[in-house]
Amino acid sequence: MRKISLGCQASEFLxxxxxxxxxxxxxxxxxxxxxxxxxxxxxxxxxxxGNRLRALLGYALLGGTALLFAGCGQQAxxxxxxxxxxPINISLSGVSNGQVVxxxxxxxxxxxxxxxxxxxxxxxxxxxxxxxxxxxQGIRPQALSYEFKVNTAACDLAYLGREDSTGCTSSDPTPxxxxxxxxxxxxxxxxxxTKTLSVTVVLNNSDKVLLTMSGNNAQDAxxxxxxxxxxxxxxxxxxxxxxxxxxxxxISDATPSSPPVIPGTTIxxxxxxxxxxxxxxxxxxxxxxxxxxxxxxxxxxxxxxLAAQIRYSDGTLSGAVNADYALDFTAPSFSAYKIKLNGVxxxxxxxxxxxxxxxxxxxxxxxxxxxxxxxxxxxxxxQVQKVSDGSVVATLNPGxxxxxxAEAATGTYRLQVVNLKDALGNAPASAPAASNNFGLDxxxxxxxxxxxxNGKVLNGTLGAASTIPLTANDPGTxxxxxxxxxxxxxxTSTAAGSSGWxxxxxxxxxxxxxxxxxxxxxxxxQATYNLDMxxxxxxxxxxxxxxxxxxxxxxxxxxxxxxxxxxxxxRNVSDPxxxxxxxxxxxPTVQFLQSPGGTYSLGGSSYVDxxxxxxxxxxxxxxxAILYAEKALASSSDVQVINPSPTTNIAxxxxxxxxxxxxxxxxxxxFTASASNFAFTLRFNATGSYSVTIAAVPExxxxxxxxxxxxxSNSTSVSVTVxx
Numbered sequence: 180m181r182k183i184s185l186g187c188q189a190s191e192f193l194x195x196x197x198x199x200x201x202x203x204x205x206x207x208x209x210x211x212x213x214x215x216x217x218x219x220x221x222x223x224x225x226x227x228x229g230n231r232l233r234a235l236l237g238y239a240l241l242g243g244t245a246l247l248f249a250g251c252g253q254q255a256x257x258x259x260x261x262x263x264x265x266p267i268n269i270s271l272s273g274v275s276n277g278q279v280v281x282x283x284x285x286x287x288x289x290x291x292x293x294x295x296x297x298x299x300x301x302x303x304x305x306x307x308x309x310x311x312x313x314x315x316q317g318i319r320p321q322a323l324s325y326e327f328k329v330n331t332a333a334c335d336l337a338y339l340g341r342e343d344s345t346g347c348t349s350s351d352p353t354p355x356x357x358x359x360x361x362x363x364x365x366x367x368x369x370x371x372x373t374k375t376l377s378v379t380v381v382l383n384n385s386d387k388v389l390l391t392m393s394g395n396n397a398q399d400a401x402x403x404x405x406x407x408x409x410x411x412x413x414x415x416x417x418x419x420x421x422x423x424x425x426x427x428x429x430i431s432d433a434t435p436s437s438p439p440v441i442p443g444t445t446i447x448x449x450x451x452x453x454x455x456x457x458x459x460x461x462x463x464x465x466x467x468x469x470x471x472x473x474x475x476x477x478x479x480x481x482x483x484x485l486a487a488q489i490r491y492s493d494g495t496l497s498g499a500v501n502a503d504y505a506l507d508f509t510a511p512s513f514s515a516y517k518i519k520l521n522g523v524x525x526x527x528x529x530x531x532x533x534x535x536x537x538x539x540x541x542x543x544x545x546x547x548x549x550x551x552x553x554x555x556x557x558x559x560x561x562q563v564q565k566v567s568d569g570s571v572v573a574t575l576n577p578g579x580x581x582x583x584x585a586e587a588a589t590g591t592y593r594l595q596v597v598n599l600k601d602a603l604g605n606a607p608a609s610a611p612a613a614s615n616n617f618g619l620d621x622x623x624x625x626x627x628x629x630x631x632x633n634g635k636v637l638n639g640t641l642g643a644a645s646t647i648p649l650t651a652n653d654p655g656t657x658x659x660x661x662x663x664x665x666x667x668x669x670x671t672s673t674a675a676g677s678s679g680w681x682x683x684x685x686x687x688x689x690x691x692x693x694x695x696x697x698x699x700x701x702x703x704x705q706a707t708y709n710l711d712m713x714x715x716x717x718x719x720x721x722x723x724x725x726x727x728x729x730x731x732x733x734x735x736x737x738x739x740x741x742x743x744x745x746x747x748x749x750r751n752v753s754d755p756x757x758x759x760x761x762x763x764x765x766x767p768t769v770q771f772l773q774s775p776g777g778t779y780s781l782g783g784s785s786y787v788d789x790x791x792x793x794x795x796x797x798x799x800x801x802x803x804a805i806l807y808a809e810k811a812l813a814s815s816s817d818v819q820v821i822n823p824s825p826t827t828n829i830a831x832x833x834x835x836x837x838x839x840x841x842x843x844x845x846x847x848x849x850f851t852a853s854a855s856n857f858a859f860t861l862r863f864n865a866t867g868s869y870s871v872t873i874a875a876v877p878e879x880x881x882x883x884x885x886x887x888x889x890x891x892s893n894s895t896s897v898s899v900t901v902x903x
Contacts, residue, residue, distance in 0.1 A: 264295035264369045269376040274363050279381045282332050288325045288365040298368040301327045304361055315370070329363075331356055332384045332420070352389065352416045352465055358382050359422070384420040388428055388487035390502045391416075394471075397554050397602035399505075403444055405554035407479070407507040408603030411471040417462060417489045424492040428467035431457035433486035433501055441482040441503045449481030453506070459490060473508055480509035480553040507553030511601050513611035514548040516561070516594050520750055524670040528594060529615045534675055537589040538659040538749035541582040541621030545575060547596050547611075556602030562595040566616050581619055586656040589618035620749035622655030624702065626756045628743075631884020636799050637760040638879035639712070640732045640890035646709035646882055647758060651680075651745055653703040659748035663701035666694075667746040678748045682710065684717065684727075685740040691717035691727045702745070710741070712762065732890075736765050736798075766893035767797040767804075767875040775861055775871055776897030787901060788821070789861045795854035795875040802878040802888060804854040805847040808861070808899075809834050809870040818869060820848045822860035829861075830869075837876045840886040851875075863901045872896040 272287035274280065290296050299311040309327040334351045364377040394411035396404050415428040434448050441448065454475030460467040482505050489497040516528040520543045528539070549557050563573040563584050572592070573584050584592070594614035600606040627650050639645050653660055660678075661667070667679030682693040693715045700706040712735075717727040728735050738761050745753040775791035795804045807829045808818035817830040831845045850857040854875065861871070874894035881887040 262293065264371055265291065265293040267291065267294045267296070267367050267369055267372060267374040269365055269367055269374055271363070271365055271376055271378060274378050274380050276378045277381065278378075279383050280331060281382065281384045283328055283330045284380075286327045286329060286363060286365075288327070288367070290323050290325075290367055294367070295369045296323065296367050297370065298366075299325045300366040300368075301329070302362070302364040302366065303329060303331075303356060306355070331382050334418070352418045354384070354418060354420050356382055356420075357422045358384060358420045382420070386417065386419050386421050386423070386425075386489055386497045388489060388497075388500045389416040389418060390414070390485065390487055390500070392504055395603055397556065399446075399554050399556070399602070401444070403446065403505060405505040405507050405603060407476075407553070408473070408601075408605050410473050411506075413469040413471060413485070415460075415467045415469065415487050416465060417467075419489065423489075425462055425489045426492050427459050427461045427490035429457065429459040429488045429490055429496060430469055431486050431488075431499075432483065433499065434482070434484045441484075441505065444482075444505075446482045446505050449479065449483065451479050451481070453479060453483060456485070471506070476506075476508040478509060480507050481505070505554070507601065507603055508605060509551075509553060510605045510607045511549040511551040511557050511599055513596060513599060513607065514550065516596070516614045517546045517548055519544045519546075520675055521670045521752070523672055524675050525672075526675060528617075531675060532615050532617050535678075535750060536659070536748045537615075537617050538620050538747075539581060539617045540749040540751050541584070541619065542580055542751075544578045544580055545594070546577045547599075549599060551601050553605070554602045557599070558601075559599040560597050562597055564593050564595050564613070566591055566593055582621065584619055586619050586621050588657045589659075590616040591618055592616065618657065618659065618749075620655055620657065620659035620747060620751060622653075622658065623751035624651060624653045624661055624745035624747050624753040626651050626743060626745050626753045628756050628758060630758045630882055632760050632880040632882055633758045633884075635760060635884070636763050636877065636879045638881060638887050638889065638891060639730070639735065639762045639764045641881050641887060642713075642732065643709065643711075644881040644883075644887065645713075646711045647741060647743075648882060649708045649710060649743060649756070650705065651700075651702050651708070651753075652705045653745070653747055658703045659751075661702040661745050661747050663699055667744070669744070669746060669752050670750055676746060676750055678746050678750070680708075681744040681746055682715075683742045684715070685742075686728060686737055687725055689720055689723035689725060691720060693717045702747075710743070712739075712741075730762060731764075733764050735762050737762060761799060763799060763877065763879050763891065765798070766891055767795050767801065767877060769793070769795050769804075769873050769875050769893050769895045771873065771895065771897060772856065773858070774897050776899055778900040778902065779863065780902045781866065786862050786864045789863065789899065790859070791861065791871075792856065792858040793850070793854075793873045794856055795873065797875070797877050800878050801851050801854055802841040802876050802886070803837070803843070803849065804851045804857075804873070804875040805835070805843060805849055806857075806859065806871075806873050807831055807835050807845065807847040809872065809896075810867050813867075813869075814865070815846050817863070817865040817867070818871075819862045819864065820859050821862045823858075834870075834872070835874065837874070837888060837892045839889045841876050841878075841888045861899075863899070866901045866903055869899040869901070870896045871899050 268291035270289045273285045297313050301309040308329050311325050360379055362377050366375045391414045392406050395409040396406045398404055417425040419425050484503050486499040486501050488499050518528050519525050561575040562571045593616050596611050630647050662678035667681035668676040670676035680699045684691050712730045719726050740759040742755050742757045744755045772794050773792035775789045779787045781787055809831050813830040813832050815828040820827045827848045828846045829848050835843050835845045872894050876888045876892040879888050
């Protein structure tokens with residue numbers, strides 16, 4: 180492309196036209212001052228390009244482009260010494276005599292220096308296809324090139340010069356230029372003359388067919404348009420450049436085996452043929468019309484490639500023009516009623532009913548599975564019907580639950596899918612089969628306990644008094660019940676769970692699920708059970724190396740948390756009942772750190788003092804630790820603890836024992852608070868043989884929360900003899 184120079188005095192023109200819309204300005208209506216930045220008084224100009232300068236100079240272009248540069252050394256004309264225009268010399272580029280062209284052709288028109296053109300036009304035959312108009316105000320072009328883009332395959336003049344032209348449309352299929360010889364003529368006008376330059380070219384555009392599918396359509400998830408569900412119409416508009424007479428259009432199936440999908444999509448081509456295709460229909464009103472009926476195409480689903488050919492009056496056919504369409508006349512295929520049991524476990528309704536004795540609950544979302552190889556966008560509703568008379572008690576949308584449906588006995592209800600269709604409205608000819616019959620239990624079981632030792636030390640030696648009492652109930656209008664025996668399990672993402680009692684014990688950092696607690700009763704309506712910890716067992720859970728501890732009346736001491744739940748047959752799960760305790764069978768360790776045992780003499784005195792020290796240890800708090808002395812027929816003051824104060828009589832005629840609540844009847848020194856190291860001084864006030872004993876018992880409870888230390892006390896004794 181050549182350049183021209185403009186004098187700096189161009190700014191004078193701009194100043195005089197400030198705020199005016201130049202002739203031929205672009206669609207934005209830019210004014211001169213927005214298109215040119217002049218440095219007035221400084222002799223400097225800035226370069227301008229393309230459309231902005233074109234608008235400034237008043238060009239009216241049809242797709243043409245020009246590039247001009249301002250040169251500060253030029254002079255302004257326009258009646259103030261401007262030189263007269265030179266004779267016009269024209270040259271053409273892009274086309275030449277005899278050249279065979281098709282589609283969009285770029286034609287360049289160059290004008291000699293100093294010719295001062297005012298208009299540059301381009302014609303094909305007698306049709307104006309592009310024009311530049313140049314404002315005359317004092318700007319003297321030195322050299323200028325103009326570019327025109329001509330779409331020789333366009334249907335009408337409106338497309339000429341448009342680079343984005345795609346050719347004819349169904350509204351105007353008549354070509355502006357048929358094939359053969361045509362004259363391309365450039366015409367340039369300046370103030371004193373008009374000159375032209377022509378070449379003859381040969382147009383050679385292929386005849387084609389414009390295909391338009393109309394009728395019911397919808398977009399899939401990717402935004403691709405599918406057609407179907409109802410009768411469709413295919414319009415074929417022939418566009419003839421060859422000059423032949425078109426009499427009909429032939430449509431045939433050209434679906435390829437490769438590629439396997441419509442290019443640019445994931446939609447597979449289908450081998451199923453289109454009913455009524457191939458077909459050849461006459462042209463009427465400039466088009467041929469084809470029907471693709473719903474009937475006869477109910478198995479058609481997928482991509483199809485159609486080939487369109489023009490039938491000429493001489494009987495010959497044009498080359499084929501192909502077009503791809505996604506067609507879908509096939510209804511979605513129903514698979515199964517689905518349920519997400521308790522919102523966790525996905526399975527089929529019919530499959531689940533076999534393991535729930537025909538029960539469903541009200542908290543599990545329902546849906547159906549249906550496949551569609553076409554447009555997709557499957558929609559449906561689910562009816563809940565009474566088995567007895569088929570009446571509809573509820574209509575559910577995908578993901579709804581049975582929460583709004585009343586509880587009823589096993590076999591009362593069934594599910595029925597209705598309004599199953601894809602985005603094009605394709606629906607099964609008949610409704611899918613209903614689900615198996617089921618009962619509805621929406622109410623979860625309840626569970627309670629009167630265990631009073633929660634958080635305390637439980638005396639594990641008490642037998643029935645150290646069990647956990649439980650009361651279970653399965654309320655509701657029609658309860659599904661809880662199965663007898665162990666093995667209940669909450670539904671998970673991988674299993675439906677099972678009806679029954681669910682007992683978990685956490686100890687030593689591991690949680691064990693009990694497998695063989697005895698005598699779990701069936702529910703309803705109400706049941707009681709005492710969880711006997713001495714009869715339980717459990718497998719070792721994953722991630723734990725310790726096996727379940729042996730819990731008995733002689734061992735298993737430690738902290739325990741027991742969680743109990745009920746799972747009914749509809750897989751409603753009760754709120755948990757949780758108790759914690761320390762299982763205790765261990766007796767305290769009692770010992771003399773300094774034994775007072777031995778033989779002593781009064782030596783003429785009325786008493787003798789003996790020192791000693793004791794220690795009692797236990798992992799849990801002590802209820803009581805005592806020191807006492809035993810001698811047959813002893814009086815209470817025969818033996819006294821004189822240190823630490825206060826002085827306490829500890830002599831008894833018989834051995835002392837702890838009652839179930841830890842109380843002791845007799846004389847003793849209570850040293851519970853300092854049992855870990857208790858130093859003392861005994862004063863013997865009478866002669867004879869004594870048994871000095873320390874005894875202790877921990878704080879422990881039975882299952883009602885009552886103090887009960889039976890079988891938990893321990894003692895040790897030493898002999899003391901006092902002589903006169």
